[in-house]
Amino acid sequence: MAATMHDVARVAGVSVKTVSNVINDYPYVRDATRERVRSAIEALDYRPNLSARGLRSGKTGVIGLAIPELRQNYFAELADAVIRAAERRNVAVLVDQTGATREGEIEVLAGHRLRLTDGILFSPEQLGQDDIALLRVPFPLVLLGERMFDGPTDHVTMHNVGSARVATEHLLEIGRRRIAVIGAHPTHPDDIRSANLRVRGYREALAAAGIPYDPALVRVAAPWHRENGAAAMRDLLADGVEFDAVFTFNDTLGLGALRTLGQAGVRVPEDVALIGLDNIDEARFSVPSMSSVDPGRDQIAEVAVDLLIERINEKGDPAPPRQILADFRVAARESTGFVDPEPGIASAVSPSVLAEHPAVHGG
Amino acid sequence: MAATMHDVARVAGVSVKTVSNVINDYPYVRDATRERVRSAIEALDYRPNLSARGLRSGKTGVIGLAIPELRQNYFAELADAVIRAAERRNVAVLVDQTGATREGEIEVLAGHRLRLTDGILFSPEQLGQDDIALLRVPFPLVLLGERMFDGPTDHVTMHNVGSARVATEHLLEIGRRRIAVIGAHPTHPDDIRSANLRVRGYREALAAAGIPYDPALVRVAAPWHRENGAAAMRDLLADGVEFDAVFTFNDTLGLGALRTLGQAGVRVPEDVALIGLDNIDEARFSVPSMSSVDPGRDQIAEVAVDLLIERINEKGDPAPPRQILADFRVAARESTGFVDPEPGIASAVSPSVLAEHPAVHGG
DNA sequence: CGTTGTATTTCCAACGTTGTAGGAGCGACT
DNA sequence: AGTCGCTCCTACAACGTTGGAAATACAACG
Numbered sequence: 001m002a003a004t005m006h007d008v009a010r011v012a013g014v015s016v017k018t019v020s021n022v023i024n025d026y027p028y029v030r031d032a033t034r035e036r037v038r039s040a041i042e043a044l045d046y047r048p049n050l051s052a053r054g055l056r057s058g059k060t061g062v063i064g065l066a067i068p069e070l071r072q073n074y075f076a077e078l079a080d081a082v083i084r085a086a087e088r089r090n091v092a093v094l095v096d097q098t099g100a101t102r103e104g105e106i107e108v109l110a111g112h113r114l115r116l117t118d119g120i121l122f123s124p125e126q127l128g129q130d131d132i133a134l135l136r137v138p139f140p141l142v143l144l145g146e147r148m149f150d151g152p153t154d155h156v157t158m159h160n161v162g163s164a165r166v167a168t169e170h171l172l173e174i175g176r177r178r179i180a181v182i183g184a185h186p187t188h189p190d191d192i193r194s195a196n197l198r199v200r201g202y203r204e205a206l207a208a209a210g211i212p213y214d215p216a217l218v219r220v221a222a223p224w225h226r227e228n229g230a231a232a233m234r235d236l237l238a239d240g241v242e243f244d245a246v247f248t249f250n251d252t253l254g255l256g257a258l259r260t261l262g263q264a265g266v267r268v269p270e271d272v273a274l275i276g277l278d279n280i281d282e283a284r285f286s287v288p289s290m291s292s293v294d295p296g297r298d299q300i301a302e303v304a305v306d307l308l309i310e311r312i313n314e315k316g317d318p319a320p321p322r323q324i325l326a327d328f329r330v331a332a333r334e335s336t337g338f339v340d341p342e343p344g345i346a347s348a349v350s351p352s353v354l355a356e357h358p359a360v361h362g363g
Numbered sequence: 364m365a366a367t368m369h370d371v372a373r374v375a376g377v378s379v380k381t382v383s384n385v386i387n388d389y390p391y392v393r394d395a396t397r398e399r400v401r402s403a404i405e406a407l408d409y410r411p412n413l414s415a416r417g418l419r420s421g422k423t424g425v426i427g428l429a430i431p432e433l434r435q436n437y438f439a440e441l442a443d444a445v446i447r448a449a450e451r452r453n454v455a456v457l458v459d460q461t462g463a464t465r466e467g468e469i470e471v472l473a474g475h476r477l478r479l480t481d482g483i484l485f486s487p488e489q490l491g492q493d494d495i496a497l498l499r500v501p502f503p504l505v506l507l508g509e510r511m512f513d514g515p516t517d518h519v520t521m522h523n524v525g526s527a528r529v530a531t532e533h534l535l536e537i538g539r540r541r542i543a544v545i546g547a548h549p550t551h552p553d554d555i556r557s558a559n560l561r562v563r564g565y566r567e568a569l570a571a572a573g574i575p576y577d578p579a580l581v582r583v584a585a586p587w588h589r590e591n592g593a594a595a596m597r598d599l600l601a602d603g604v605e606f607d608a609v610f611t612f613n614d615t616l617g618l619g620a621l622r623t624l625g626q627a628g629v630r631v632p633e634d635v636a637l638i639g640l641d642n643i644d645e646a647r648f649s650v651p652s653m654s655s656v657d658p659g660r661d662q663i664a665e666v667a668v669d670l671l672i673e674r675i676n677e678k679g680d681p682a683p684p685r686q687i688l689a690d691f692r693v694a695a696r697e698s699t700g701f702v703d704p705e706p707g708i709a710s711a712v713s714p715s716v717l718a719e720h721p722a723v724h725g726g
Numbered sequence: 727c728g729t730t731g732t733a734t735t736t737c738c739a740a741c742g743t744t745g746t747a748g749g750a751g752c753g754a755c756t
Numbered sequence: 757a758g759t760c761g762c763t764c765c766t767a768c769a770a771c772g773t774t775g776g777a778a779a780t781a782c783a784a785c786g
Contacts, residue, residue, distance in 0.1 A: 002501075004772060015736050020774060028734055050479045051423060052772035054414030055741050062457070062479060069443060071644055076439035080432060083460055092479065094425070095458050097446055116413045116425060116455065116479070138365075226648045255648055262650035281434055285589045285618055287625040287650060367742060378766045383744060391764050415742035418771050 003044035012040035023048060054116075062092045063308055064114035068100035068125040072225075073252065073280045075123070078144070081301030082121060089309060100223070102126040109134045109141075118312045121304050124148060125223075128193055140311035142304050146194035152321055154311065156304040158295035159325045160194045164201025167247050167275045167293045170330050172209050174337055176245035176273055179206070180217040182232045182257055183224055183249025195222070198249050198277070216241050221253055229256025237264055244272060245336075251276035251283045251292050258286055258335070274335040288334035296326030366407035375403035386411060417479075425455045426671055427477035431463035431488040436615065436643045438486070441507070444664030445484060452672060463586070465489040472497045472504075481675045484667050487511060488586075491556055503674035505667050509557040515684055517674065519667040521658035522688045523557045527564025530610050530638050530656045533693050535572050537700055539608035539636055542569070543580040545595045545620055546587055546612025558585070561612050561640070579604050584616055592619025600627055607635060608699075614639035614646045614655050621649055621698070637698040651697035659689030 009016040014033060021029050022037040029037075040046075054060040065082050067075040083093045096114050098104030105127050107113055114120055119140030124147050127134065135141065135151040143155040171179050181202055185195035203213055219236055221228040229248055233256070236243065248254035254276030258268065266272055268288055276283060279294035303324050311318070332338035372379040377396060384392050385400040392400075403409075417423040428445050430438040446456045459477050461467030468490050470476055477483055482503030487510050490497065498504065498514040506518040534542050544565055548558035562581065569576055582599055584591040592611055596619070599606065611617035617639030621631065629635055631651055639646060642657035666687050674681070695701035 006772080016772090017737080017774075018735060021735085024774080028732095030734065033734080047474070047478060049418070049772050051414050051417030052741090053774075055412070055418050055743085055771090056773045056775085058741080060414060060479065070433065070439045070446070071443045073436065073439070076433045076436070076442075079439075079458070080434045080460065083433070083458060087460075092457050092459075092477070094455050095442070095446060096455070097443065097450075111410070114455070115410060116423065230648075259648055259650050259652075282436075282645065285593075285622055287622045369742080379742085380744075380767080381765060384765085387744080391762090393764065396764080412742050415771090416744080418741090418773085419743045419745085421771080 002049075003046040004049070005046070007044055008037065008040045008046050011044060012037045059118050059312070060116050061090070062094055062117045063305070063312075064094045064096060064108075064117035064120040066096045066098055066105075066108040066114065066120055066122045068123070069097055070095070073282055074250065074278050077280060078123070078297060078301065081298045082305060085298075085301045085305040089305060091305070091309065098125070100125045106134065109137055111137065111139060119308045121308055140308055140314075142308040142311065144300065144304055146197065148193075149323075154304075154307045154321055155323045156300050156307065157323070157325060158297075158300065159328055160197035161201040161204065162325075163277055163293045163295055163328045164198035164247070164249075165205045166201075166328065166330055167277055168202045168205035169209075170275055170291065170293075170332065170336060171245040171247060171273055172205060172211075174269075174273060177211060178214075178217065178243040179211075179245045179247060180219065180236055180241070180243040181247050181249070182219045182229055182236070183221045183253050184218050185222050186220050195249060202247060217243060221249075224250045224253050226252050226256035226259075229253030230260045231256075233257040233260035234264075237266070246272060246274045248274065248276050251278040251280045251290065254290055254292070254335075255282065255286055258288075258290060262287075268335050269337045273337065275330075279331050283331075284333065286335075291333045291336040291338065292331050293328055294331050295328050299326045365412075366409040367412070368409070370407055371400065371403045371409050374407060375400045422481050422675070423479050424453070425457055425480045426668070426675075427457045427459060427471075427480035427483040429459045429461055429468075429471040429477065429483055429485045431486070432460055433458070436645055437613065437641050440643060441486065441660060441664060444661050445668060448664045448668040452668060454668070454672065461488070463488045469497065472500055474500065474502060482671045484671055503671055503677075505671040505674065507663065507667055509560065512686075517667075517670045517684055518686045519663050519670065520686070520688060521660075521663065522691050523560035524564040524567065525688075526640055526656045526658055526691045527561035527610070527612075528568045529564075529691065529693050530640055531565045531568035532572075533638055533654065533656075533695065533699060534608040534610060534636055535568060535574075537632075537636060540574060541577075541580065541606040542574075542608045542610060543582065543599055543604070543606040544610050544612070545582045545592055545599070546584045546616050547581050548585050549583050558612060565610060580606060584612075587613045587616050589615050589619035589622075592616030593623045594619075596620040596623035597627075600629070609635060609637045611637070611639050614641040614643045614653065617653050617655070617698075618645065618649055621651075621653060625650075631698050632700045636700065638693075642694050646694070647696065649698075654696045654699040654701065655694050656691055657694050658691050662689045 005016045005019045008019045014037060018033065019037050022034050050061065063086060065079060067079060070076050070079060079095060086093045094114055094117055098108060105124050108122055121142050121144055123144040128147050132148055132151045135153050141153045143153050146157045146160050168179060183195060184199055206213055219232040221232040229252065246257060248257055254274055258274060261268055261272060268274055274290060276290055276292040279292040283290040283292045368379045368382045371382045377400060381396065382400050385397050426449060428442055430442060433439050433442060442458060449456045457477055457480055461471060468487050471485060484505050484507055486507040491510055495511055495514045498516050504516045506516050509520045509523050531542060546558060547562055566576055582595040584595040592615065609620060611620055617637055621637060624631055624635060631637055637653060639653050639655040642655040646653040646655045
């Protein structure tokens with residue numbers, strides 16, 4: 001049977017409340033007493049019962065992370081970053097997979113899953129702008145990703161327009177003029193979600209360079225999985241559209257496209273340059289290694305955890321929702337004609353950086 | 364303020380205990396009463412407070428999963444499978460990353476992390492056979508992976524020897540005779556850990572085919588990361604050793620090796636055939652797609668969660684520790700001369716199966 | 727030497743749930 | 757009628773912790 005606070009109190013010769021005070025760093029405890037309690041804790045290998053603490057204090061010290069699927073690299077890396085950030089703040093993370101289904105995501109918001117948590121970080125994939133109303137939930141919620149905007153919650157996201165613009169600019173800078181795009185969504189153009197924001201960034205870069213926009217170069221692919229990247233590239237090649245570069249809206253699409261290009265005998269970057277977006281680890285190890293835009297995932301995780309903890313500890317009227325955009329930068333690799341310092345042994349933080357782009361913060 | 368059992372009791376006109384009984388499916392509740400309680404629960408949108416339940420019952424309904432790093436694909440896919448398996452059993456999963464450090468892994472066993480959990484699934488990467496004593500912990504613990512054997516806990520693992528043997532046999536079947544290996548560890552050959560077990564499987568297959576063992580073909584690579592696979596392959600090529608096939612001890616090594624082969628202009632599979640082990644999603648999408656041995660990860664996750672829950676609910680003297688080996692099979696793809704049914708669009712469960720190998724179960 | 731103020735400690739209740747024990751109602755059997 | 761056995765329900769205590777208030781100690785002050 002594990003030791004309780006009462007056991008510690010008995011051994012130290014104090015009341016349970018004094019033990020509690022020591023544990024919670026209450027200042028008015030004599031040093032000698034504190035020391036006695038400390039050594040009793042040590043001697044009994046006492047650990048506070050978190051259920052009891054949670055019951056009494058209303059906080060469990062656990063946050064939830066709801067994502068579509070861990071097996072998608074992007075989310076695995078996001079979860080990795082979130083767990084690290086949470087650990088630094090002494091918070092544990094319950095991971096829930098929605099399976100990328102609408103029902104799964106609605107269940108998260110209904111609070112039927114992830115019950116033991118003080119608040120939830122949520123990265124929706126199926127819910128969109130029309131579902132904003134669902135975000136009005138009775139628990140702290142911080143949104144990740146880029147599918148819903150101007151909702152009632154804090155929101156931490158990459159800079160879609162900016163990232164897409166610098167990706168396109170990168171291709172323009174190396175002299176490409178017929179830049180295809182893979183990953184558009186067949187939705188209403190007013191739609192604010194990321195696919196459209198990225199198309200917007202692409203068009204901004206083209207316009208700034210004085211290059212006409214050609215709809216034949218913009219390819220639909222949804223969801224952003226490898227197979228759809230591969231398929232879109234096959235279509236592009238089959239259609240006989242002329243192009244000398246591709247910007248895929250995420251790295252997974254890019255890896256699929258890269259595979260198709262390889263099979264078709266198209267040389268990368270000589271015939272077609274390619275850049276992705278997300279900068280997942282895998283991008284450094286494809287053949288050729290794939291250029292990408294790093295959307296600031298670690299920063300997103302850190303900021304999101306901070307915001308959530310802030311909300312959890314918030315007293316009184318809630319502050320207005322905030323939207324944070326992360327910094328982003330281009331990681332240039334072989335697929336756009338750059339050479340990794342050590343091919344295949346790139347360091348964890350890729351040093352092959354072309355440019356840093358501080359993003360807008362605040363809401 | 365969220366509704367409590369007392370609120371429900373008041374609305375339904377019964378005692379709190381009756382509400383509790385309804386929730387816990389206690390049989391002796393009149394249908395009419397049950398119905399009244401149910402609709403009160405519905406009306407108030409009541410959810411049991413899990414901290415209180417945990418305090419009273421001693422169980423939190425949460426299990427811990429301690430792995431090195433989510434950003435390693437293998438562990439992301441393992442975590443994915445574990446979370447799915449746990450969800451089916453109404454259990455939530457707290458994920459902890461040890462960072463692949465010895466200290467992190469020792470902390471897990473010391474019980475300093477993952478406190479709110481009823482038990483832990485642990486996949487060690489740094490601890491080895493010498494650390495068996497550390498496994499004698501005062502909470503339910505099920506070991507995943509293949510670094511420690513014959514310990515005091517249940518253990519679910521892939522069949523290292525068998526998987527390595529069929530991988531090698533697969534290369535032999537397609538006519539290769541000079542089969543290199545990447546991923547050996549520079550340890551004592553008695554060492555029981557997976558690298559050596561895989562070497563053993565490799566040698567068994569060679570011996571069965573009457574092919575002499577050539578130490579020059581066995582390459583050290585540790586840890587099993589892409590960069591080390593790439594480096595080992597560079598060494599292999601630089602040394603001028605003749606070989607017509609490679610078996611890498613995991614897929615990540617294989618992808619690194621594949622990259623080096625591509626850069627060096629060596630054709631796969633024409634000049635060198637390649638097979639990995641783990642069958643991570645990524646293997647289906649490399650260029651060329653990579654053959655691998657599927658070690659039965661989903662089965663491992665299911666069985667491990669079952670064993671852990673069984674241990675958590677175990678009363679009285681603990682049953683003796685069990686060791687479970689998962690079934691494994693070869694997934695043949697382009698890197699060994701097979702063609703995916705739909706290149707780049709392989710289905711989730713790869714249909715390109717050569718052979719199934721039911722493994723030994725039991726302890 | 728009592729008074730005041732501040733430092734330190736203790737006491738008590740409460741958080742929301744479930745285990746235990748027991749009571750009420752009712753039909754069946756002696 | 758009394759007893760038994762079953763169904764259904766309730767009262768109470770307890771799980772281990774912390775908030776709040778109250779009690780005690782101790783120093784400084786008048």
